Amino acid sequence: MSGSAADLVWVPEASAIAREAGARLREFFAHGVETEYKGDVDLVTVADRTVEKLIRTRLAEAFPEHGVYGEVGTRERMEGEFRWYVDPLDGTTNFAHGFPQFSVSLGLEQRPAGIAPGQDGRIVAAVIYDPMRDELYAAERGRGAQVNGKPMRVSRIEELAESLIATGFPSRKRHDSPNVHFYHEFTLRSHGVRRAGSAALDLAYVASGRLEAFWEFNLNPWDTAAGFLLVEEAGGRVTDFAGGPFQLNSREVLASNGLIHAELVGLFQEMFAGRNLAPIPTPREFAERRAARAAG
Numbered sequence: 001m002s003g004s005a006a007d008l009v010w011v012p013e014a015s016a017i018a019r020e021a022g023a024r025l026r027e028f029f030a031h032g033v034e035t036e037y038k039g040d041v042d043l044v045t046v047a048d049r050t051v052e053k054l055i056r057t058r059l060a061e062a063f064p065e066h067g068v069y070g071e072v073g074t075r076e077r078m079e080g081e082f083r084w085y086v087d088p089l090d091g092t093t094n095f096a097h098g099f100p101q102f103s104v105s106l107g108l109e110q111r112p113a114g115i116a117p118g119q120d121g122r123i124v125a126a127v128i129y130d131p132m133r134d135e136l137y138a139a140e141r142g143r144g145a146q147v148n149g150k151p152m153r154v155s156r157i158e159e160l161a162e163s164l165i166a167t168g169f170p171s172r173k174r175h176d177s178p179n180v181h182f183y184h185e186f187t188l189r190s191h192g193v194r195r196a197g198s199a200a201l202d203l204a205y206v207a208s209g210r211l212e213a214f215w216e217f218n219l220n221p222w223d224t225a226a227g228f229l230l231v232e233e234a235g236g237r238v239t240d241f242a243g244g245p246f247q248l249n250s251r252e253v254l255a256s257n258g259l260i261h262a263e264l265v266g267l268f269q270e271m272f273a274g275r276n277l278a279p280i281p282t283p284r285e286f287a288e289r290r291a292a293r294a295a296g
């Protein structure tokens with residue numbers, strides 16, 4: 001990050017809030033929580049609710065004028081110039097199963113006066129905290145990105161064939177998602193596709209160079225606001241699947257180290273047009289071949 005951490009406007013307070021929130025998550029995680037259903041396989045727990053309330057309270061203390069838009073339903077001061085997108089627990093399914101991959105995500109949007117309600121302002125600050133690894137990712141616009149206070153950059157890998165990438169799958173209307181086709185195709189064309197279960201951390205991993213790219217359909221602003229800025233400030237690119245500008249409500253996110261971005265956008269175009277797909281055997285074809293082999 002260019003300039004010292006003391007020069008940053010929002011990150012120091014937001015980092016302290018994310019760390020406190022993460023500490024609460026660690027306590028809940030240690031004791032275990034009951035799973036409740038918001039719908040289909042969309043889970044929520046007492047940890048999501050308690051930690052969103054904590055973050056909402058702390059943000060109001062630190063930045064009394066700022067709005068808060070949280071996954072668990074907080075909508076406060078929505079008409080102001082600044083708005084925090086809050087995911088108190090990104091990776092609730094992992095958390096509820098005792099799988100230690102989840103995060104706190106705080107992204108700050110600056111909205112000029114008169115902007116239409118559905119239009120994006122500028123994301124100006126981001127903090128994502130992984131409480132299990134004690135890793136805190138942070139950025140402010142124009143000031144670079146850092147992990148635990150050290151500057152971070154996206155990776156230098158130039159080809160999808162040499163990349164490790166990630167995706168996620170929706171927890172609602174799962175039958176409507178075509179993503180398994182993309183998962184399959186990108187798996188065959190890369191070192192592998194991870195589905196770790198926290199979109200915010202997936203984006204932080206692109207920013208820190210652990211992953212070359214991440215994509216997902218149908219994410220919400222609280223999943224992507226902070227990660228979007230981290231990737232951009234770490235030197236990467238974030239767009240929709242056609243390579244157009246990323247929007248908080250566009251329901252498409254494609255983030256990369258920038259170097260493999262054009263290749264990924266090209267593949268999305270080919271796949272949406274139904275071209276260039278690598279065939280794999282159906283389970284039945286595979287079973288028939290296996291049976292034929294066994295028969296000698």
Ligand code: IPD
Nearest residue numbers: 089090091092168169197198199
């Ligand atoms: C989920 C995670 C997951 C993604 C899902 C999100 P939540 O958020 O980010 O990685 O695949 O689409 O809903 O519900 O755990 O906060």
Ligand code: CA
Nearest residue numbers: 087090091223
């Ligand atoms: Ca989330």
